[in-house]
Amino acid sequence: xxxxxxxxxxxxxxxxxxxxxxxxxxxxxxxxxxxxxxxxxxxxxxxxxxxxxxxxxxxxxxxxxxxxxxxxxxxxxxxxxxxxxxxxxxxxxxxxxxxxxxxxxxxxxxxxxxxxxxxxxxxxxxxxxxxxxxxxxxxxxxxxxxxxxxxxxxxxxxxxxxxxxxxxxxxxx
Amino acid sequence: xxxxxxxxxxxxxxxxxxxxxxxxxxxxxxxxxxxxxxxxxxxxxxxxxxxxxxxxxxxxxxxxxxxxxxxxxxxxxxxxxxxxxxxxxxxxxxxxxxxxxxxxxxxxxxxxxxxxxxxxxxxxxxxxxxxxxxxxxxxxxxxxxxxxxxxxxxxxxxxxxxxxxxxxxxxxx
Amino acid sequence: xxxxxxxxxxxxxxxxxxxxxxxxxxxxxxxxxxxxxxxxxxxxxxxxxxxxxxxxxxxxxxxxxxxxxxxxxxxxxxxxxxxxxxxxxxxxxxxxxxxxxxxxxxxxxxxxxxxxxxxxxxxxxxxxxxxxxxxxxxxxxxxxxxxxxxxxxxxxxxxxxxxxxxxxxxxxx
Amino acid sequence: xxxxxxxxxxxxxxxxxxxxxxxxxxxxxxxxxxxxxxxxxxxxxxxxxxxxxxxxxxxxxxxxxxxxxxxxxxxxxxxxxxxxxxxxxxxxxxxxxxxxxxxxxxxxxxxxxxxxxxxxxxxxxxxxxxxxxxxxxxxxxxxxxxxxxxxxxxxxxxxxxxxxxxxxxxxxx
Numbered sequence: 001x002x003x004x005x006x007x008x009x010x011x012x013x014x015x016x017x018x019x020x021x022x023x024x025x026x027x028x029x030x031x032x033x034x035x036x037x038x039x040x041x042x043x044x045x046x047x048x049x050x051x052x053x054x055x056x057x058x059x060x061x062x063x064x065x066x067x068x069x070x071x072x073x074x075x076x077x078x079x080x081x082x083x084x085x086x087x088x089x090x091x092x093x094x095x096x097x098x099x100x101x102x103x104x105x106x107x108x109x110x111x112x113x114x115x116x117x118x119x120x121x122x123x124x125x126x127x128x129x130x131x132x133x134x135x136x137x138x139x140x141x142x143x144x145x146x147x148x149x150x151x152x153x154x155x156x157x158x159x160x161x162x163x164x165x166x167x168x169x170x171x172x173x
Numbered sequence: 174x175x176x177x178x179x180x181x182x183x184x185x186x187x188x189x190x191x192x193x194x195x196x197x198x199x200x201x202x203x204x205x206x207x208x209x210x211x212x213x214x215x216x217x218x219x220x221x222x223x224x225x226x227x228x229x230x231x232x233x234x235x236x237x238x239x240x241x242x243x244x245x246x247x248x249x250x251x252x253x254x255x256x257x258x259x260x261x262x263x264x265x266x267x268x269x270x271x272x273x274x275x276x277x278x279x280x281x282x283x284x285x286x287x288x289x290x291x292x293x294x295x296x297x298x299x300x301x302x303x304x305x306x307x308x309x310x311x312x313x314x315x316x317x318x319x320x321x322x323x324x325x326x327x328x329x330x331x332x333x334x335x336x337x338x339x340x341x342x343x344x345x346x
Numbered sequence: 347x348x349x350x351x352x353x354x355x356x357x358x359x360x361x362x363x364x365x366x367x368x369x370x371x372x373x374x375x376x377x378x379x380x381x382x383x384x385x386x387x388x389x390x391x392x393x394x395x396x397x398x399x400x401x402x403x404x405x406x407x408x409x410x411x412x413x414x415x416x417x418x419x420x421x422x423x424x425x426x427x428x429x430x431x432x433x434x435x436x437x438x439x440x441x442x443x444x445x446x447x448x449x450x451x452x453x454x455x456x457x458x459x460x461x462x463x464x465x466x467x468x469x470x471x472x473x474x475x476x477x478x479x480x481x482x483x484x485x486x487x488x489x490x491x492x493x494x495x496x497x498x499x500x501x502x503x504x505x506x507x508x509x510x511x512x513x514x515x516x517x518x519x
Numbered sequence: 520x521x522x523x524x525x526x527x528x529x530x531x532x533x534x535x536x537x538x539x540x541x542x543x544x545x546x547x548x549x550x551x552x553x554x555x556x557x558x559x560x561x562x563x564x565x566x567x568x569x570x571x572x573x574x575x576x577x578x579x580x581x582x583x584x585x586x587x588x589x590x591x592x593x594x595x596x597x598x599x600x601x602x603x604x605x606x607x608x609x610x611x612x613x614x615x616x617x618x619x620x621x622x623x624x625x626x627x628x629x630x631x632x633x634x635x636x637x638x639x640x641x642x643x644x645x646x647x648x649x650x651x652x653x654x655x656x657x658x659x660x661x662x663x664x665x666x667x668x669x670x671x672x673x674x675x676x677x678x679x680x681x682x683x684x685x686x687x688x689x690x691x692x
Contacts, residue, residue, distance in 0.1 A: 015647070017647050018646050020212075020215075021213065021215065023213075027213065028240055029213075034210070034211070038203055038207070039201065040194065040196075041190065041476055042193075043199055063199050070251045070254035070256035071251055073250050073254040074250045074251030075247060076247075078243045079243075080246075081242065083239075083240055083244065121679060124537065124682075125533075125679070125680070127681060128530075128534070128536050128537050128679075128681065129533070160640060160643050161647040162643030162644075186474075187474030190475070190476040191470065214646075297506050297509075298360075298506070298507070300367050301359075301506075301508065302360070333470050334470065334474040335471075366559035366560065369559075372559050372582050372586060374557045374586055375559075376557055380553060384549055385545065386539035386545050387536065387540065389545055409545050416602030419597060420594060420596045421593060423593045428585070428589050429585075429590065
């Protein structure tokens with residue numbers, strides 16, 4: 001299993017697609033975006049669900065946490081059933097978020113990858129993408145890495161997604 | 174757990190979103206579309222993955238089946254971990270597809286729902302959506318229901334998604 | 347030229363795609379969605395641009411109106427240059443919106459089509475789509491038709507997009 | 520008016536969104552993608568329309584050319600009606616494509632911008648995006664610039680979209 005952690009607009013999704021292209025075996029890819037898509041629409045923008053504040057902040061509630069825990073267990077079960085899985089996540093809770101994954105994944109072999117991107121560059125890419133609330137990139141750029149342990153870190157500030165993917169792939173199997 | 178089975182453009186996704194809106198508890202929704210999105214791009218259009226033929230036919234290969242089996246186990250694990258889960262699927266293998274789900278879900282409480290839609294109406298909606306290969310709706314409309322057992326069937330030919338969702342919700346706990 | 351007017355979630359886009367499929371000549375399709383996509387992101391949610399209120403209301407400002415007028419002139423020019431064009435719009439100003447189009451289109455031959463949908467059904471479809479702010483369908487269902495003249499009206503409440511499209515196509519050429 | 524020309528995955532759309540964000544006045548943005556979206560679905564993949572070949576090649580037919588000419592005239596009319604307009608296009612015909620725009624735009628003041636991106640980097644970004652046929656980036660990277668005159672060229676190979684946008688914006692009014 002490969003878990004990528006990085007702030008919004010740090011380039012995680014692009015690296016994931018490149019990883020799926022360069023790794024010889026087929027890997028499934030899931031992430032916080034696909035999890036949020038699976039939630040009821042009303043939980044997006046509610047105190048019990050997930051709230052995107054105008055300045056780029058994100059807060060999540062009790063129902064979100066409960067469903068996320070079940071989702072994490074399910075992802076772990078997919079890996080135990082033999083699937084190779086790549087996860088891209090935003091550790092809003094830093095080290096505590098990593099600890100949640102670590103517990104759920106039990107004895108599974110995980111490659112922890114930090115995806116860094118300079119705050120100003122990520123903020124520019126957030127505008128270039130056009131589909132994200134402005135401010136998330138800057139507010140998450142450093143916070144999501146606090147206290148997190150990695151096997152490997154890549155930095156997309158001046159390195160292409162494909163190059164980062166090849167670096168990560170070289171550490172797999 | 175709720176599992177909806179129906180052909181392409183039969184209206185499953187709309188019913189799922191309505192179900193998430195009318196059910197008082199929060200339910201996670203996954204489906205064959207989100208599974209295909211999780212696959213490497215190269216498996217879409219390959220003999221080992223999934224192939225969409227120009228006439229609307231769909232064939233899947235060995236790698237697809239292996240990853241799908243792991244994914245199914247993972248969904249079952251999410252439900253066992255306490256999440257309420259709605260699945261929308263296209264049983265390309267009819268009764269055999271249902272049997273695969275049944276085995277993976279073990280002792281879980283499942284509401285099996287058939288989503289019917291008249292072939293001509295589904296073919297028209299396929300054109301109106303504009304994002305599907307033409308022919309899938311017609312070729313799947315009846316085939317996916319062959320030999321499948323349901324607790325409940327809805328028919329979107331002349332019934333709105335929201336009305337179907339309320340009928341299904343009335344059968345849930 | 348064909349101009350369809352109807353509230354949000356009344357089914358205009360589906361009818362447009364069906365029209366493009368059944369009309370023997372190639373027709374270009376534009377609409378208020380493609381116009382809003384062409385605006386700077388910052389004009390979505392600003393007093394000068396367009397604002398989607400939480401209850402489904404929509405207000406537009408001076409900059410929006412100025413760019414919309416230029417866009418309308420451009421669409422008219424496409425038709426004068428020989429393109430067959432289908433427009434789907436939401437006449438937020440009712441008769442005044444139609445008058446704006448009528449002036450811009452000068453001597454062009456236009457088929458005015460009203461797209462009706464019962465308010466409750468449109469509100470259900472808005473939830474089924476999952477990508478619209480809830481409340482727009484209900485608040486626009488009747489208001490956009492006030493004082494508007496049509497050559498033809500269709501009602502999607504109980505009629506499929508494809509059937510509506512065939513009715514409209516029968517009036518073309 | 521600003522016209523950006525560059526190959527697929529050279530980063531035009533990102534620059535356009537950044538331009539709309541940094542330019543003080545509101546600019547409308549259109550491009551070849553929005554034009555193709557306006558075509559009937561059946562023209563995508565037909566000899567008379569546009570065909571995307573498996574190796575990344577693109578060919579367009581007579582109907583496509585006729586509608587494109589009317590569309591170009593309409594864009595020119597929007598600019599003459601007072602709208603500030605940014606276009607991003609792929610000059611598949613190189614100098615001949617530019618000549619078509621130049622004729623349609625008559626006396627309008629145009630800033631011609633070339634968007635370059637190294638072929639290998641563009642090919643990597645094409646994989647990272649995940650929504651384009653592979654091979655287009657490489658096959659178009661140089662060909663679209665042949666014989667084309669520019670007021671300004673930017674190169675996204677090692678320069679962020681936002682930085683390119685600021686360079687272009689500095690040349691506007």
